[in-house]
Amino acid sequence: MRRKLIAGNWKMNGLSRDGLALAEALAGMLEEAGVAGRPPSCDLLICPPFVLLPLLRATVSGAGIALGGQDCHPAESGAHTGDTSAAMLADTGCTFVTVGHSERRQDHGESSELVAAKAAAALSARLTPIVCVGETREERDAGRALEIIATQVRESLPAAAGTSELVLAYEPVWAIGTGLTATSADVAEVHEAIRKVLEDLRGQAAAQATRILYGGSVKPANAAELLGTADVDGALVGGASLKAEDFWAIATACP
Numbered sequence: 001m002r003r004k005l006i007a008g009n010w011k012m013n014g015l016s017r018d019g020l021a022l023a024e025a026l027a028g029m030l031e032e033a034g035v036a037g038r039p040p041s042c043d044l045l046i047c048p049p050f051v052l053l054p055l056l057r058a059t060v061s062g063a064g065i066a067l068g069g070q071d072c073h074p075a076e077s078g079a080h081t082g083d084t085s086a087a088m089l090a091d092t093g094c095t096f097v098t099v100g101h102s103e104r105r106q107d108h109g110e111s112s113e114l115v116a117a118k119a120a121a122a123l124s125a126r127l128t129p130i131v132c133v134g135e136t137r138e139e140r141d142a143g144r145a146l147e148i149i150a151t152q153v154r155e156s157l158p159a160a161a162g163t164s165e166l167v168l169a170y171e172p173v174w175a176i177g178t179g180l181t182a183t184s185a186d187v188a189e190v191h192e193a194i195r196k197v198l199e200d201l202r203g204q205a206a207a208q209a210t211r212i213l214y215g216g217s218v219k220p221a222n223a224a225e226l227l228g229t230a231d232v233d234g235a236l237v238g239g240a241s242l243k244a245e246d247f248w249a250i251a252t253a254c255p
């Protein structure tokens with residue numbers, strides 16, 4: 001049984017005061033639930049902007065919330081102005097990093113090959129990469145969603161990943177930040193297809209152990225349905241992760 005993972009992708013939001021208040025509120029909710037004997041049945045992760053990581057480290061690690069980066073560079077170090085290495089993230093207390101988010105693919109022209117190199121760098125630094133894939137509206141309307149996603153998964157996973165822990169995130173581009181969500185039937189179909197590709201690439205045991213998250217306008221109102229969908233092992237939450245109550249409501253909607 002795969003334990004669900006609820007990951008908050010804060011994107012480029014929050015100054016120190018807001019970030020700390022949000023992390024403290026979540027830590028407080030987790031602690032209260034623990035004291036009441038009702039801890040959520042999922043793992044919690046937040047991925048704040050890089051500059052907030054050192055500030056939030058003590059608060060979240062004390063509470064048992066994992067910390068993740070939103071991106072990393074494929075190289076270990078060097079002349080890459082403005083970039084952050086996976087080792088730097090690990091050194092700041094991160095255990096996860098998202099790679100290949102559609103906003104990176106779109107805004108920075110990131111290819112799946114680059115995403116695979118980033119995921120490999122994450123694994124070398126002992127981080128768990130959360131590899132994001134997803135089709136555009138045009139691709140879905142043209143009936144090409146499954147084919148596009150399968151290709152993205154094949155090209156975005158590092159060849160030498162062995163059986164190391166990886167997380168996949170299916171995020172239809174048209175559902176991100178739009179209030180639109182895929183139907184649970186579509187999500188189940190895509191997640192099943194992703195798991196088949198994983199079986200092909202990594203063998204059955206690793207594929208069965210891999211968590212596949214859904215992302216794209218996950219909110220308290222639709223969390224229970226999405227998280228109860230076959231093959232959905234958690235959620236990657238953008239907008240709703242910026243409000244402690246909403247993020248908590250999503251976490252506690254895990255079956």
Ligand code: PGA
Pocket residue numbers: 009171175176177178179215216217218236237238239240
């Ligand atoms: P959203 O973002 O929840 O605001 O749609 C999800 C994501 O981009 O990870």
